[in-house]
Amino acid sequence: MSKKTYNLFLGLLIPIYCLIFILFAYTYTQSNNNLNENTLIKNNISNNLNSIATNTDTKNILDQKILNEISNDVMLSTGSITNDKINNKIIVDFGTSSVYIKNFEYIKIVNSCDINYGGECLNVRSGPGINFPVVAKLRDDMILKTDSHAIGYDGKIWYHVIFDEWLRFPERVKDDWFVSSDFVKDTYANVEKITNNKNFNQSYKDIKNKKSILINLKDQKLYAYENIDGENKLFLETFISAGLDDTPTPIGTFEIFYKTPSRYMQGPIQGVSDQYYDLPGVPWTMYFTAGGAAIHGAYWHDNFGNKWSHGCINLYPYDAETLYKWADLGTNVEVIN
Numbered sequence: 001m002s003k004k005t006y007n008l009f010l011g012l013l014i015p016i017y018c019l020i021f022i023l024f025a026y027t028y029t030q031s032n033n034n035l036n037e038n039t040l041i042k043n044n045i046s047n048n049l050n051s052i053a054t055n056t057d058t059k060n061i062l063d064q065k066i067l068n069e070i071s072n073d074v075m076l077s078t079g080s081i082t083n084d085k086i087n088n089k090i091i092v093d094f095g096t097s098s099v100y101i102k103n104f105e106y107i108k109i110v111n112s113c114d115i116n117y118g119g120e121c122l123n124v125r126s127g128p129g130i131n132f133p134v135v136a137k138l139r140d141d142m143i144l145k146t147d148s149h150a151i152g153y154d155g156k157i158w159y160h161v162i163f164d165e166w167l168r169f170p171e172r173v174k175d176d177w178f179v180s181s182d183f184v185k186d187t188y189a190n191v192e193k194i195t196n197n198k199n200f201n202q203s204y205k206d207i208k209n210k211k212s213i214l215i216n217l218k219d220q221k222l223y224a225y226e227n228i229d230g231e232n233k234l235f236l237e238t239f240i241s242a243g244l245d246d247t248p249t250p251i252g253t254f255e256i257f258y259k260t261p262s263r264y265m266q267g268p269i270q271g272v273s274d275q276y277y278d279l280p281g282v283p284w285t286m287y288f289t290a291g292g293a294a295i296h297g298a299y300w301h302d303n304f305g306n307k308w309s310h311g312c313i314n315l316y317p318y319d320a321e322t323l324y325k326w327a328d329l330g331t332n333v334e335v336i337n
Helices: 004-052 065-069 197-203 205-210 318-326
Strands: 082-086 091-092 108-109 121-124 132-140 144-149 155-161 177-180 186-189 211-216 219-227 232-239 251-255 258-269 271-289 296-297 312-313 332-336
Touching: 108 258, 132 177, 132 271, 144 177, 144 258, 205 219, 219 318, 232 318, 271 318, 312 318
Parallel strands: 211 332, 296 312
Antiparallel strands: 082 091, 108 144, 108 186, 121 132, 121 177, 144 155, 144 271, 155 177, 211 219, 219 232, 251 332, 258 271, 271 296
């Protein structure tokens, strides 16, 4: 090999070696960064676990299903569940991350699709992570009850939704429900119910005289009044969607006896309607008849000002929330034609 050829070969070889060295150094640095990032995530999860160790509201709702459903490329060949009853927490250990559970009450669905499923809908997963199957899709303004939120193996927060109410068709809910925190807003509200009407009437006469709701079926409007210094002042006026002709809203004078921020409404209802419907998370529900007539928000239509329901009074979700937080148990509800 001539000296000129040797020098040319050497001139090509040196840059190749340099490139190999740079690639090796980059790969090593990225590996360390990923390791440090995983360590940081584990430390953050550990800190979160320690922060709720003495929280008596923590509930153990995660079960063996988590280990069975997480994909093999995420978890190790074996996993373990530790039920720490002393510190009232549950830890699911995959070797690389953990899950912790903490109590919350209600969540409101936001940043999801609209009434007509327009836009990207929130996927409900059977476990806390995108590798779990999709079991339902949710729309904006739904209110759902949750007993916990979990930081899953992916480092994101997932809420566990529960249906601890009576369901007409419980077989329609076949899986656990988990939703991403990117699409929810924490909402705190109480369930309220009159259990003894006689004692209630004796104790809350003043409340019943101060607030009242008038529902005009002809105009398809609701009016809420509050008596202030002997004068009835209008608190809210809004369009409604009352019962269709086949499923009319009852006419008469009633009172609100049961309030719940979330209700899973299902049909058909024998003797009322043969129509199939399945509406989880009906928001801000206030019952005023024993037959099931209620005032509540509707996230599945915007036909307010026209008859649309199976006997209930549908409101814009925002108006329903406003009315729910204003109306007391025992508030008079007058429905006129």
